[in-house]
Amino acid sequence: MAEKPQPVKVLYCPICSLPAEYCEFGPDFEKCKPWLISNAPDLYPHLLKEANEKEGEKVSEQLQSVGISSAAEGAASSAPPGSTVSSKQEDVKRLPGGKIKKKEKQEVVIEKVVRNRRKCITIVKGLDLFGIKLSDASKKLGKKFATGASVVKGPTDKEQIDVQGDISYDIVEYITETWPAVPETAIFFIEDGKKVPAA
Numbered sequence: 623m624a625e626k627p628q629p630v631k632v633l634y635c636p637i638c639s640l641p642a643e644y645c646e647f648g649p650d651f652e653k654c655k656p657w658l659i660s661n662a663p664d665l666y667p668h669l670l671k672e673a674n675e676k677e678g679e680k681v682s683e684q685l686q687s688v689g690i691s692s693a694a695e696g697a698a699s700s701a702p703p704g705s706t707v708s709s710k711q712e713d714v715k716r717l718p719g720g721k722i723k724k725k726e727k728q729e730v731v732i733e734k735v736v737r738n739r740r741k742c743i744t745i746v747k748g749l750d751l752f753g754i755k756l757s758d759a760s761k762k763l764g765k766k767f768a769t770g771a772s773v774v775k776g777p778t779d780k781e782q783i784d785v786q787g788d789i790s791y792d793i794v795e796y797i798t799e800t801w802p803a804v805p806e807t808a809i810f811f812i813e814d815g816k817k818v819p820a821a
C-alpha cells in the first residue's frame with residue numbers, strides 16, 4: 623500500500639500571513655523577525671545571530687549606563703551639599719585655557735594719583751566686578767565730570783578707568799546712583815597707601 627503523501631506542513635507567519643520562508647519577501651519583514659526568531663529559527667539562522675548581537679549590545683549599553691550612574695551617585699554621595707569641596711569650587715573660576723582664578727572680592731577702589739607734577743588723575747578699579755562694562759562706565763564718567771576718561775591696563779594687567787582730574791569728591795555718590803548694584807559699603811579710597819571705606 624502506497625503511502626499517502628503527507629501534505630507538506632507549511633508554517634505560516636501570523637504577522638504577514640505568508641509562509642514563514644517567504645517572510646523576507648513580505649511587506650513587513652522587520653515585524654516578522656521576532657516571531658520568526660522564536661518559531662522558525664532554522665529558516666533564518668542569521669536572524670538569531672543578529673538578535674544575539676543586538677542583545678549583546680544592549681547589555682553592554684546597560685552596563686555602561688549603570689557604571690556611569692553609579693559613579694555619579696558615588697560622587698554625589700561622597701560630597702554632601704555644602705561641603706568644602708563644593709564651596710571651594712564656587713570660589714574658583716575657570717578661565718579659558720584652564721587657568722584657575724580665585725574669585726575676587728567685589729569692591730570698587732578709587733585712588734587719586736598725581737602724575738607729571740600737578741596733573742591729577744582719579745583711578746577707579748573694580749566696577750567690572752559688579753558686571754559693569756568698563757568702556758561704558760568710562761564714557762559716563764568722562765561725560766559726567768566733563769573730563770577725559772579711559773579704560774587702561776593697570777600694573778597687574780587688570781583693566782581700570784583713569785579719569786583725568788580729581789573727581790574723588792563726588793564719585794561715590796555718582797557710582798551708587800548710576801550703578802545701584804554697587805553699594806556704598808563696597809567702595810574704598812586709597813589714601814596715603816591705605817584703603818579707607820568710603821561709607
Ligand SMILES: [Zn+2]
Pocket residue numbers: 635636637638639640642644645648651654
Ligand atoms: Zn512574516
